[in-house]
Amino acid sequence: MTTTVNSIHNFNAGPSILPKQVFEEASHAILDFNNTGLSILEIGHRTPLFEPVMGEAIDLVKELMQLDTDHEVLFLHGGATTQFMQVPMNLLNENEVAAYTETGTWALKAIKEAKLFGHVEIVGSTKDTNYTTLPKDISVTPTAAYLHITTNETIAGTQWHTLPYKCGVPIVADMSSDILSRTLDFNKFDIIYAGAQKNMGAAGVNLVVVNKNVLGKVKRAIPSILDYRNHIKEHSMMNTPPVFAVYVAMLTLRWLKSKGGIAGIEKVNDAKAKLFYDTLDSLPVFKGPVAKEDRSKMNAVFVMNDPSLEKEFSDLCKREGMIGIKGHRSVGGFRVSMYNALPLQSVQALTDLMKEFANRKG
């Protein structure tokens, strides 16, 4: 039996929903790329067929994020987890301190890797609220090599709405789960990294935006493949890039541009988040643990006031085609991911179901 894609509401946290048009174009390119009779999977990357794909993907990121000429765009292997170590390897000397905010699982992983390369100072931790809040008024030592933040905590469901632009040191941001979802002053960041598999495309490629002025300051020898400067020089073609993942990212970036760019999609994302959280707050059967001012517009987490009802709600969601709303295994409860490609209608369908369930239980 085949299930049509339209009957499913995909709230997966990642890999996650992408525009249907991207799936159609990408599947066509597997069979016949640009009417060449060849699959995109069987062409060389250093060819006039693929080079324009990489070029367009890079240019679209620059255009959509309105990057200045100091900022370079890279498509690299390895997932965001690789950036946890690649950032300190390129930016942090052994005798230096890097400032990290500790806001949940992903920040902790980044901190662990940074400690392999230098000293880490935690400049804001919300461990004592179980990561349901974000640090306010952080103060960073002016000599710190950089400040690292996770702009959106995918598991805890928090998102920085006021960015620490004035912290006085280079800012590094893990934007894996809110990249390209809202307008920010991207030029104020010195490194931005994100795995593609949420808002940007298929798993297998990382977007890294780097201000070239912060490079070249560490004393250690950096393996060639991990040195950002080599990737800048080689236009992300130092070795064979993840060709198909870059192609899917390029299609997703084209789609985003057609939706009015980041500002256009932000309006839809705001509408989805408002609908979801207004509904959540109006139904006493549900509870959102995250402080209202720190709630994520990408990953909304919630629990039920009576945990014994969770299975019944979960089963109902499954029957109604609501996919991926189970909370992360480390925290339980529910998580609704509302990435760029998720239509407002899916949030409407879910909130209708929440209301219906609450009415029955109320």
Ligand SMILES: Cc1ncc(COP(=O)(O)O)c(C=O)c1O
């Ligand atoms: C905020 C954040 N950072 C890092 C990662 C790790 O990404 P990857 O699996 O691409 O290494 C994730 C994965 O979900 C994430 O949500």
